[in-house]
Amino acid sequence: MLPFTFSRATDEKSALAAGRSGARYIAGGTTLVDLMRETVEHPGAVVDINALPYRDIDLDGGRLRVGSLVRMTDLATHPGLRQAYPVLAQALELSASAQLRNMASIGGNLMQRPRCLYFRDVSAPCNRRSPGSGCGAISGLNRTHAILGASDQCVATHPSDLAVALVALDAVVIARDSRGDRRIPVGQFFRQPGSTPDHEHDLRPGELIVAVEVPAGPEMRRSGYLKVRDRQSYEFALASAAVALDVTAGVVRAARVAVGGVATVPWRLPAVEQAVIGQPVSPALWTAAAAHAADGAKPLSNNGFKLELIRRTVERQLAAVAALR
DSSP states (O other), X not given: OOOOEEEEOOSHHHHHHHHHTTOEEESSOTTHHHHHHTTSOOOSEEEEOTTSSOOOEEOTTSSEEEETTOBHHHHHTOHHHHHHOHHHHHHHHTTSOHHHHHHOBHHHHHTOOOOOHHHHOTTSOOTTTSTTSOOTTTTSOOTTSOSBSOOSSOOOOOOOHHHHHHHHTTOEEEEEETTEEEEEEHHHHBOOOTTOTXXXXXXXXXXXXXXXXXXXOTTSSSEEEEEEOXXXXXXXXXXXXXXXXXXXXXXXXXXXXXXXXXXXXXXXXXXXXXXXXXXXXXXXXXXXXXXXXXTTOOOOXXXXXXXXXXXXXXXXXXXXXXXXX
16 A cells, blocks of 8 residues: 545535545545555545435335445345335345445445456556556456456456446436536446547546435336346346336336446446336347347357346346336
C-alpha cells in the first residue's frame, strides 16, 4: 500500500469538498482497501463518509429509495424489501460472504472494480488499470470473461449481482455535488469499455452517490435472482439472471430480464422480454425466449460455454419466477 492521507467527513459539505479535490470516498472499504493493498489503486487522499446520513430504507408510496450508506445485510433482511422486491434481496444475499455484506455499502457495491485477474495483477497488461497497455485476457486466461459488451480494449465482466437486479428493475442512481442532485438511470450509469475501458461509470468528478431509487410495479413482487458459479460458497457469477414478471390469467403482461457474469456491464435483455410479453405461460415459451439471451455474443477462446449457460440460466429463471404465487 502506498502512502495516502486519511480524513473523516463530518458533514455533506466537507465530503463534497474533498471529492472535488480528488479524494476517494470510502464507506465499508471492502473493495477499495483490497485494491490499495495490491497497489492497483493508489489514491493520494481517502475520506471516510460514514458520518453522512444516507442510511434510510424508504418503501413509502410503493417505490423504494435506499440510502447509499445502507449496508447490504440491512437491505437484504429488510422485511418490506423481501416482500416487495425479492429479486433485490436474493441478489444481495448471493453477492458475498456474510462478513462482507455486513460491511459493504449499497453505493460501494455499485462502484466496485472488475475482478479480472489481469486488472488485479499490476505486472500484467490491463487497459482499465493502465490505459494503452493492452488487455492480457483477450489472448490469455479468459474463461470467466465477457461474451457481451466487450471490445478490443477490455473483456472484463462486471462483478456486481445487485447491479444486475437494479438494471432489470429500471432503478435510478441519485448523485449529488455542490450544484444539487442528478438522476442517472442505472442502465446508463455503467459504461461499456469501448475505446476507454478506464471510464467505468457515469459519475462525474466530485459527485457522490446518495441514494438509489427503484420504481413500483406489479411485476416486482414476482421476481427472483439466479446465480450460477463454480462453487456455492463466496464466488462471482459465471452467469446470472434477474427476472421480474407480471402474469395475469396465465398470460405475461410485463417482463424485466437482465443478466450478469457474461457482460462488461449488467446486461438487459429486451429481446427476451418482448418474446414473452402477451404470451401464455408455457415451458416452450421460456425456451424460445431464452434463445435470445446470447444475441450478439462474441465468445473468447475459453468461454464459449457461456453461450449455452446463459440461455439455460435465463430459461430456468423465467420458469421459476412464473411459477411463484
